[in-house]
Amino acid sequence: MARLLDTFTSVAVAAAMASCGGKTPPRALAPAASASSAAPAATNSVEPPPAAPAAPAAPRPAAPGPVATYTGFAKPESVLYDADNDRYLVSNVNGNPNDKDNNGFISVLSPDGQVTELKWIEGGKNKVKLDAPTGSAIVKGVLHVADLTTVRMFDLKTGAPKGEIAIPAATLLNDVAAAPDGKVYVSDSGFKIGATGNLEATSSDAIYVIEKGKARLLAQTTAMHMPNGIAWTDKGLVVCSSGAPDVFRLDEKGARQDVTTTAPGGRLDGLVSVGDSLLVTSHEASAVLRGKLGGTFEVAIPEQKTPTDIGYDTKRGRVLVPHVMEDKVDAYELK
Numbered sequence: 001m002a003r004l005l006d007t008f009t010s011v012a013v014a015a016a017m018a019s020c021g022g023k024t025p026p027r028a029l030a031p032a033a034s035a036s037s038a039a040p041a042a043t044n045s046v047e048p049p050p051a052a053p054a055a056p057a058a059p060r061p062a063a064p065g066p067v068a069t070y071t072g073f074a075k076p077e078s079v080l081y082d083a084d085n086d087r088y089l090v091s092n093v094n095g096n097p098n099d100k101d102n103n104g105f106i107s108v109l110s111p112d113g114q115v116t117e118l119k120w121i122e123g124g125k126n127k128v129k130l131d132a133p134t135g136s137a138i139v140k141g142v143l144h145v146a147d148l149t150t151v152r153m154f155d156l157k158t159g160a161p162k163g164e165i166a167i168p169a170a171t172l173l174n175d176v177a178a179a180p181d182g183k184v185y186v187s188d189s190g191f192k193i194g195a196t197g198n199l200e201a202t203s204s205d206a207i208y209v210i211e212k213g214k215a216r217l218l219a220q221t222t223a224m225h226m227p228n229g230i231a232w233t234d235k236g237l238v239v240c241s242s243g244a245p246d247v248f249r250l251d252e253k254g255a256r257q258d259v260t261t262t263a264p265g266g267r268l269d270g271l272v273s274v275g276d277s278l279l280v281t282s283h284e285a286s287a288v289l290r291g292k293l294g295g296t297f298e299v300a301i302p303e304q305k306t307p308t309d310i311g312y313d314t315k316r317g318r319v320l321v322p323h324v325m326e327d328k329v330d331a332y333e334l335k
Contacts, residue, residue, distance in 0.1 A: 064301065066330035068113040073327045078309035079320040080136045086111065088311065088320055090329060091133035091145060098193050100148065104130040111316060121159040128161055135175030135309050137184060144184050146173035151186055151210065167215050171202040175309060177230040184210040185237055187227045207250060219254030229271030229280065229309060240268040240280050247280060249293060258293040270309035279319060281307035288319060301332050
């Protein structure tokens with residue numbers, strides 16, 4: 001989600017994805033000594049040698065240019081690569097992320113840079129209910145979309161509604177991930193957006209698993225710090241947090257394992273697995289980060305404003321970055 005966390009705090013009515021790229025102010029310099037100050041009295045003690053200067057920080061990589069840019073959206077929160085049909089699906093919140101206004105929509109993009117159909121699936125039309133769609137996943141020809149407190153399902157070929165699964169205890173269902181066995185996982189970020197754009201924690205932080213058309217709770221704890229992006233990997237389900245710079249794995253019992261800090265920045269949003277690495281968006285770093293569980297994370301794509309729930313084009317090796325507050329999507333080749 002999306003990240004709805006900090007991206008929507010920049011406006012009074014508004015998510016995440018990533019949710020927003022604040023920087024730490026430089027350390028204040030000590031005032032220079034006055035020319036008239038008396039010299040210190042001589043002593044018999046031996047002064048230690050001056051400390052070696054700190055090594056300069058590693059320079060951030062230059063921002064690569066996107067290979068394609070798509071515009072004309074309405075708060076695009078998530079991008080999903082549909083490999084079977086070789087296209088990109090974009091979830092548009094279109095308004096306040098809290099509102100049940102039935103005006104959300106799903107766009108279709110082609111890899112060659114075209115918006116094929118801006119409103120392929122549209123709330124309020126063709127019996128579609130869609131309020132503020134965020135993350136999505138595909139399972140057996142069905143598109144599963146997180147939408148506030150409901151996971152809505154659509155036929156992948158026609159876009160026709162295929163049912164829904166309500167999760168009444170949730171506050172903000174944010175991202176969706178599919179496992180090879182057909183199970184569908186969905187995160188509840190555990191916050192809502194206040195009238196002035198402030199975040200209001202609800203402590204409903206949770207991960208649910210959907211199996212045979214029913215949702216059950218896998219984990220619920222504020223120790224997950226507002227779980228946002230989720231992804232299925234060869235190590236199981238991996239989660240990133242909006243409320244802390246944490247990426248971790250959830251085991252079968254819902255316990256956190258391999259908790260890893262993303263040192264370049266927090267306020268995490270979207271998450272995808274690429275080979276043996278993870279890509280995660282950070283609003284604090286204004287970047288896409290790359291790293292591994294138990295290892296370190298580095299900036300892979302810098303200078304990304306309001307990056308939310310990213311996708312990955314496995315055919316072309318592209319990272320698909322939605323910029324929720326800029327109403328655009330960029331595609332980058334991953335180096």
